[in-house]
Amino acid sequence: MANRRTKKADDPFRPQVGPPRQRGESFITQIVRQTSRSGAASRKGRHQPGARLGRGHVAARMNASSPRGRRVTVKTRLVNLGKAGGRSTATHLRYIEREGVGRTGEQGRAYTPIEDRAHLGAFETRSRQDRHQFRLIVSPEDAESLDDLRRYTRHLMERVESDLGTRLDWVAVDHWNTDNPHTHVVIRGVDDTGRDLVISRDYIAHGMRMRACELATEWLGQRSEREIQLGHLREVNLERLTGLDRTLLKEARTADIALGQLNRYPHRQQLIGRLQHLNRLGLAHESRPGLWHIEQSTERTLRTLGERGDIIRTMQRALAGSERELSVHEPGAGPAIVGQLLAKGLAGESHDRGYLIVDGTDGKAHHLPLAHTADLSAYPLGAIIDARSPRVPRxxxxxxxxxxxxxxxxxxxxxxxxxxxxxxxxxxxxxxxxxxxxxxxxxxxxxxxxxxxxxxxxxxxxxxxxxxxxxxxxxDMHVTVRARLSLERQIRALGATWLDGQLIAGSSALADRGFGAQARMALAKRADFLIEQGLAKREDQRVLLAPNLLSTLRERELETVGRRLAGQLGKPHHPTLDGRPVNGIYRRQVELVSGRYALLETDSGFSLVPWKPVIEARLGQSIAAVMRGGQVSWQLGRSRSPTIN
Missing domain, CATH: 1.10.10 (Arc Repressor Mutant, subunit A)
Incomplete structure (x- = not known):
């Protein structure tokens, strides 16, 4: 028997089972990866390698759009959740259900196939072990006419489930706060058996949109010739990528466009008008009479222009009619930006990269992109923000x-x-x-x-x-919250405020309009309050501040808060001394006018030490800190190296 086994093992023609080479990667995933690397395409160039793998590929081939059908844009994003899955899901769900996106400006309301008021916490909990999820934005061109976006979305998702052959676990929120009402849909990446949900690339790219168009057409009927003509007319002078551009780019794929090529299109005049508009934008020119050349960068440039236009409209909504010069931040450009946070959100709403809109002290409104890892909840509306470019070497x-x-x-x-x-x-x-x-x-x-x-x-x-x-x-920006209190609350606050820092530095950098003008008025009132407190005096037209104003205000607030906490905890407050270590168990944050402080508790009392984000992971643990010259050095663990200044 042993000899027989050895003989089989030595047989070069008998396949042997070996160890898996790609752990954690399915056989189908390997095929998709290898075929994608090859770059081979089908003979018609219609399908990319691996596009038909997964659910829905049959339905994607059967669907066909009608020239007179209703148009719906469907943006689909596959999100690999990984280790940050819970945080990513929670952040996205919190954002799409935020205040002000409802039809009358109320908070967004999430719903499911059967619930009109879904509990997003339960959905997030169910999603924690998922490998991925699908995030959709469904934007019908005639959303206002559809009226009931919720019922439309439910019918659409029923058809998607039928195409994919599985029940889906999803939540959705309708947004009415933009020019084009739309719906955010989040689909868990598992099927009704609990296995990973794999959707065909063809269905993601075409099938969902075709189903959405099909349903909108059934509800509203086909577009009339006049509706189609008006739609093309609106696109002629738009500074974004349009359907007219896609037609022109298709015609210019291999050579310049001869005007005779456009005769087969019923909207020929609109296509010619679009060529003339692209010429004014520097994206097309007439190489010789009747022959037009389109620049290779046209599609990319038009997409950029469209994104910038979306940003400008978002900023105008945040300003609510207030006149400001608008500034869209370019990476590495411009001086520091200081101002009040007016609005925040996700850029383009199709991914999780945040942005801030800041009413600056320079009289301008600024749009600032954030890193993908930034948490929007760290920037409260109304806070005073300081944003600086980190592109200068340290x-x-x-x-x-x-x-x-x-x-x-x-x-x-x-x-x-x-x-x-x-x-x-x-x-x-x-x-x-x-x-x-x-x-x-x-x-x-x-x-x-x-x-x-x-x-x-x-x-x-x-x-x-x-x-x-x-x-x-x-x-591309270091963004710091300088003050969480509004200007109005800072005026008579008992603590070191942002206004106090501006009084010390002088107000010459404040503009005479916008937030700069508001800050000037608040500074005058703050100066009067400091005079009442004996911390400043007026000589002629000048206000003379007491020496060490900020430290005096900070110490007064810490003393007041320390007494209050001592009564609550039943322990004495031990003020920090310059150069002397402070030890204790980190219990919680304490939000003061002078900033955030960490409460370190010992058997004999407690101390308040300036808080830094790095210590939050040590909540409930013993840590040490040293104060020197108003700066704190945290000592974590047994290493000599503190974590942050």
């Missing part, structure tokens, strides 16, 4: 590079240099800890390596890599 990175000519940074070698500098001899560790905080941040991004206690391997291009890393993490 001085600290330059210094680190100069300290490591051989590619190694040594803490003790740096200590000797610090001790040799006047003014730093008393506490070199404060400087060294700041450098190691930066190195730790770069290590988490894979730029530097820790090789031992106080020994770091530094790349030659540290400055350039650090600059790129900052830009990537900040979405």
């Amino acid at each position: 001085d600290m990175d330059r210094q680190l590079a100069s300290l490591a000519p051989d590619g190694w940074y040594r803490r003790e070698h740096h200590r000797l240099q610090v001790l040799a500098q006047p003014g730093n001899a008393s506490d070199p560790d404060f400087v060294l800890d700041a450098y190691e905080r930066r190195l730790e941040a770069l290590r988490r991004s894979g730029i530097v390596e820790r090789s031992g206690n106080g020994l770091w391997r530094i790349p030659r291009d540290l400055v350039e890599q650090g600059q790129r890393n900052d830009a990537q993490r900040a979405g």
